[in-house]
Structure formats: structure tokens, C-alpha cells
Amino acid sequence: MSTLLRIATAGSVDDGKSTLIGRLLFDSKVLMQDQLAAVEQTSKARGDDFTDLSLLTDGLRAEREQGITIDVAYRYFATPRRKFIIADTPGHVQYTRNMVTGTSTAQLAVVLVDARHGLMEQSRRHAFLASLLGVRHLVLAVNKMDLVGWDAGRFGAIKDEFHDFAARLGVHDVMTIPMSALHGDNVVVPSPHTPWYHGPTLLTHLEEVFIAGDRNLIDMRFPVQYVIRPQARDHPDHRSYGGTVLSGVLRPGDEVVVLPSGKTTRIQAIDGPSGPVPEAFPPMAVSVELADDVDVSRGDLIARTANRPRVCRRFDAVVCWMADEQHLAAGRQYLVKHTTKTTRAEVESLAYRLDVNTLHRDRTATALRLNELGRVALRTREPLLVDEYTRIPGTGSFILIDPDTNGTVAAGMVLPSMRPGESDASDTSGAARRSASGATVWCVGAPATPPQALAADLLGESGRPAFILDEAALDDGLNADLGTSAADGEERHRRLAHIARFLAESGQAVIVSARTASPLARRIHEDAGVTFLEFPPPVS
Structure with a gap:
């Protein structure tokens, strides 16, 4: 069974997002004759001497008149290797809300850059929003390379600048492709103009990018959408709960808790659209029958007893x-x-x-x-x-x-959980909560190396309590479920950063011994208003 990949396009105005999607659809040979005929007719009516493929996604009259994208347009197509849903999002700053809507369900974002102009503010903005929305895979499509003479040096400079920016956002899976969406170079077919480029075409990368590891199959969450009581003659007492699995895996026999009541029970059976299933995982829509007669209604959530929201x-x-x-x-x-x-x-x-x-x-x-x-x-x-x-x-x-x-x-x-001292029964001000004045020092290297030892000595002399948190020491415990992929490395830093933040908020000076620097850790601390220092200092 082929997998489904949800894609969002992003970038500055007129970078060619709609043209790129049109080229993908055209070169993949998934267009109907009437669709192509309508686009050719509109292009001719506008006086164009070529078929404007961007019209395949620009559906609003205002879009076609102005030649820009305003609304979010969704297009579906498939190849023998994978199915795709593409969201063509607007580039104009006044349509940021539309871009957020289109990217919210995406697994991969294609950020287009005009090779003549390089990385613009809007391109940075859209890349940031994609990272904020949890998109783990980015493609930097350096478009209109034909207008800069297919200059490899220009491509390399844009690539390096974007990869540095993506690293600050905590995104590590970035593929950069030189192309011309108008002429189809490196979109579906390799370009003869880029002998210096040895990577895949855009479609090849979209077919091959690994997304199965993005699903959270650990933290089981099943919100109850509907209580099913058919009261049929064959099943007069049947009662089950319909909904969509958001994360984790459900299996008959699993011990679960119903929240917010806290009642525990077991899963008796799981039914999908075609009948009973042995397990359910995201994004399956199923009905769950429980072993005990517990009070469950719409808005409740089923989770594991030892892993709760x-x-x-x-x-x-x-x-x-x-x-x-x-x-x-x-x-x-x-x-x-x-x-x-x-x-x-x-x-x-x-x-x-x-x-x-x-x-x-x-x-x-x-x-x-x-x-x-x-x-x-x-x-x-x-x-x-x-x-x-x-x-x-x-x-x-x-x-x-x-x-x-x-x-x-x-x-x-x-955002991450409430700071210590914040609860429904506490009205403590933010200033008071931060009065403990803890801090995190993120040191790259082993615990016994000079940076960590020096930091510990200085803190000891100042009388401040210090705590050394070693990333390697967590590998056999908290991080035992993580591997060596870039996504697992990011998750390892996320966990480490939150532990350090909690300790720092309680007044501790935390010395983190990490293998590498972490822009994500800095962002987690800054979002919480906690002092974060790096050693060695980052090179600006």
C-alpha cells in the first residue's frame, strides 16, 4: 500500500509556487484533458505565449487577475510509489493566516527561493512558521536558476545560508534542489543544465523521503468524538466510542484510563470501517469498546494509565x-x-x-x-x-x-508544561516565579572536560547550587527508545532541554554536558524566560 505525503509550498511572492505545483501535475501526467484545455484557453486570453501552469491551482478570480495566490489550494495526485496532497499557500504577508492553515497538516514543506533574489524575509518567515507547526522535513527549491545562468556558485551560497537558518530553527532534514519550474528542470526530469548537481529531482525526493518515523506511536491519545449505541436487536447492549487515533497504538487487552474522570479499564475490541482490527494507529478512525461499564462521553480522552496528557x-x-x-x-x-x-x-x-x-x-x-x-x-x-x-x-x-x-x-x-509554582490555585506573578534566578549552561563535551569543570568550580565559589546533567548518562534510561537519526537527535535534545529548564526554574544552575550545540534547547529556555548560555559560545 502506497503511503500518503502531505506537502505545503511556501516562499516569497512570485517565487513560482503555483507554477511548480502545476509543473509537477503536468509532468506527472495526472491532468485531465479538460483541465489542461481550460488553462490553455485562459493563458491565451491573457495574452501569454505559453501555457501558464500556475493557473491549475490559482482558482479564485482575484488570483487569476493578479497572478498571485490568496487562498489555500489543495491538489491531489499519485504516482506508483506514493500519494500526495499539496497545499499551495500564499506568499503575501497579509495572508499569513492562510499559510498557517495550509501548513498545519503538512509533513513536508517546499520553500521556494528565486535564485536572483536569494533568501528573502518572507522565505525565512515561512520556514519559521513551518518549523513552529512541527514540519520536520524541508525542501529548499532554488527556482529560476535559468535566469542566473545555472550558476553553481549562486546555488551554493543560497543553500549554505538556508541550511544555517534551518539549523537555528532545529530542522535538520533539508534537501536543496536547483530548478526551473517554468521549464521543468529537476522537477520531474533531471536537468541537462546542472551537471554539477548530483541529487534527486523534486518528485524523486518526494517519493523517497522517509516519514514513517514522524508518527508518534508511543503516547496513545484517543479523543472520544461520538458514543455509539445502536440499540439494535442483535446487539441491544452494544456501547462503543468513535474517534480518530491521534498518536500511539491501541490494541485489545490494553489497560487504559478515561480522562478526566481517571477511571481505568481495558480495551475489549476495536472496529474499523470494514470490521474488527487487531490494532489502531494514527490517523485511523475507529470505534473502541471497553471491557467495563464506565462513564465516557464526547470530549473525554482515552490514554494509557502510565502515559497521560x-x-x-x-x-x-x-x-x-x-x-x-x-x-x-x-x-x-x-x-x-x-x-x-x-x-x-x-x-x-x-x-x-x-x-x-x-x-x-x-x-x-x-x-x-x-x-x-x-x-x-x-x-x-x-x-x-x-x-x-x-x-x-x-x-x-x-x-x-x-x-x-x-x-x-x-x-x-x-507550549511545554507550566512552570513550577503555576497551578489553578496559584496566582503567583511571573516575576516572582523567576526570582529563583537559575540558569542553564550548555557545554559541548564530556562531563570531565575543562569547560564543565571550570563552570562547576566558578559556581561552587559563588555558593550557587549546581547540577551536572550528562546527555550520555540518559541513553540507557530516559532516551533508551531513541536511535541515531536526525529526528531522534532532536528529540534527545528536546528532552534534555526540558529537564534542564525545570531544574533552572527551581533555582539550580544546570551544567548540561551535550554532544552538540542545540538551537532547539536555546529556544525552549528563551520561551520560558530562563537564562541560557552556551560554551563554547556560538560563532556569529
Whole structure:
């Protein structure tokens, strides 16, 4: 069975995203004759002396008149090796919300760059948003190489600049391809103009990129969408629970807990669309029958007894504001829809507004307006069952709804768990919570090497409690389930960084002995307002 790959395109205005998708569809020979005839007719009516393949995805009249993408266009096609769903997202800054929508379900993002202009602010912005939304695989498509004479040096400079930027975002799987979407070079067929390039074409890479390891098959999460009670003559007492598996694997006989009630039971049976199945995994839609008669309703969540989400009424999140006529500010109340549960929520505070072009955090901001992103603290009327978005997007994402208009005003991503001292019973201020003044020193090397020893000595002389956290020491315990892939290396740093952050927030000075530097660890600490130092210092 061929796998499905969800792709989002991103980049600056007029970099050729729609043309690239049109070229993929055309050269893959998946277009219907009437589709191609309509595009040829429109191209001729506009006075073009060529068939404008971008019209295959630019569906709105305003898009075709302006020659730009405004809405998110989805296109499906398949090859003998894989099925694809491509989201053509807009490049204009005023349509950031559309780009976030199109990328939210993507597994891979294709970032286009015009070879003449290099890496623009909008390209950086879209790459950052893709990383923020948990996209682990990036393709840098250096387009319009024909307009720079297929200059290998120009291609290499753009490639190096983008790879450095992606490393800062914590994205390590980046493929860079020189191409001309207009003429089809290196899109489906290798180009004769790039003898210096020895990598795959775009389609070959999309067919071969490994995504099976991206699924979280450890943390089982099954939100209940519907209670099934057919009351049929053959099964008068049947009761099961329908929903979509967000993460993990469900099997009959597994011991599970129903949240938020905390009742434990076992899975009796699992049914798919065609009947009983031996197991269920993401993104299967199934019905689950439990062994015991426990109270379960829509909005509840089934998880493993020893691996549960956070049950909380207060959490921090990054939100993208999508409303035109109003803005987000502290004290405003909305409906929050999270998995299958909807409840009321209040914005307690706005920590900062994020400039997605420079990654600068504006901590003086008092509101978020259309297409702006920021970190907020939310308090809900009823407890929600949440996880960190980067670990389980299904339970780490939500939308905010205006209760007056019933319109969606924001999309949000849950950040790591609350700081020590934060709970529903505590109103401790952020300044007080940070008064412990802990810090993390991220040292590259073994624990006994001079950097760590020097840091420990200096901290000892100052009377500050110090804790040495060795990455290698966790390999046989906390990180025993991780391998040697780039994705596992990123997950290893994520776990290490969160442990260090928790210790630092309690007042400890934490010396981390790590094998490599970690932009992700820095971001985790900075998001939490915790001091983070690197040794040796990063080269600017």
C-alpha cells in the first residue's frame, strides 16, 4: 500500500509556487484533458505565449487577475510509489493566516527561493512558521536558476545560508534542489543544465523521503468524538466510542484510563470501517469498546494509565491571530475548541508578540492583530487534556472562537508544561516565579572536560547550587527508545532541554554536558524566560 505525503509550498511572492505545483501535475501526467484545455484557453486570453501552469491551482478570480495566490489550494495526485496532497499557500504577508492553515497538516514543506533574489524575509518567515507547526522535513527549491545562468556558485551560497537558518530553527532534514519550474528542470526530469548537481529531482525526493518515523506511536491519545449505541436487536447492549487515533497504538487487552474522570479499564475490541482490527494507529478512525461499564462521553480522552496528557485549566500557547475586525488582548473571553471538547477560555496575559521575520520577541506588545503571532496564557472554564504541540500536535493544538459571531479568530499551539509554582490555585506573578534566578549552561563535551569543570568550580565559589546533567548518562534510561537519526537527535535534545529548564526554574544552575550545540534547547529556555548560555559560545 502506497503511503500518503502531505506537502505545503511556501516562499516569497512570485517565487513560482503555483507554477511548480502545476509543473509537477503536468509532468506527472495526472491532468485531465479538460483541465489542461481550460488553462490553455485562459493563458491565451491573457495574452501569454505559453501555457501558464500556475493557473491549475490559482482558482479564485482575484488570483487569476493578479497572478498571485490568496487562498489555500489543495491538489491531489499519485504516482506508483506514493500519494500526495499539496497545499499551495500564499506568499503575501497579509495572508499569513492562510499559510498557517495550509501548513498545519503538512509533513513536508517546499520553500521556494528565486535564485536572483536569494533568501528573502518572507522565505525565512515561512520556514519559521513551518518549523513552529512541527514540519520536520524541508525542501529548499532554488527556482529560476535559468535566469542566473545555472550558476553553481549562486546555488551554493543560497543553500549554505538556508541550511544555517534551518539549523537555528532545529530542522535538520533539508534537501536543496536547483530548478526551473517554468521549464521543468529537476522537477520531474533531471536537468541537462546542472551537471554539477548530483541529487534527486523534486518528485524523486518526494517519493523517497522517509516519514514513517514522524508518527508518534508511543503516547496513545484517543479523543472520544461520538458514543455509539445502536440499540439494535442483535446487539441491544452494544456501547462503543468513535474517534480518530491521534498518536500511539491501541490494541485489545490494553489497560487504559478515561480522562478526566481517571477511571481505568481495558480495551475489549476495536472496529474499523470494514470490521474488527487487531490494532489502531494514527490517523485511523475507529470505534473502541471497553471491557467495563464506565462513564465516557464526547470530549473525554482515552490514554494509557502510565502515559497521560496534562489535565489543566491554565496553559501557555503560541497563537496566530486570524480576525480582521478585532484583536486579542488580555481579559478577552473566547470559546476554545480542543480535540472534541469545547469550553470557555480567558486570555490571562500576552507575554510577547513574535516578529516572524527577525524572530524578535516584542515584550511591550499589548495586543495581537491580523496575522500576528504571540505567546499567551489561557485559563479555561473546564479542564483540558493537553500535550506539548511539538510532541503530539493533535492534543497540542486548538482554535479560539468568537462566542458572538461563532467565527474562528485564532489557531494555537500548546507550549511545554507550566512552570513550577503555576497551578489553578496559584496566582503567583511571573516575576516572582523567576526570582529563583537559575540558569542553564550548555557545554559541548564530556562531563570531565575543562569547560564543565571550570563552570562547576566558578559556581561552587559563588555558593550557587549546581547540577551536572550528562546527555550520555540518559541513553540507557530516559532516551533508551531513541536511535541515531536526525529526528531522534532532536528529540534527545528536546528532552534534555526540558529537564534542564525545570531544574533552572527551581533555582539550580544546570551544567548540561551535550554532544552538540542545540538551537532547539536555546529556544525552549528563551520561551520560558530562563537564562541560557552556551560554551563554547556560538560563532556569529
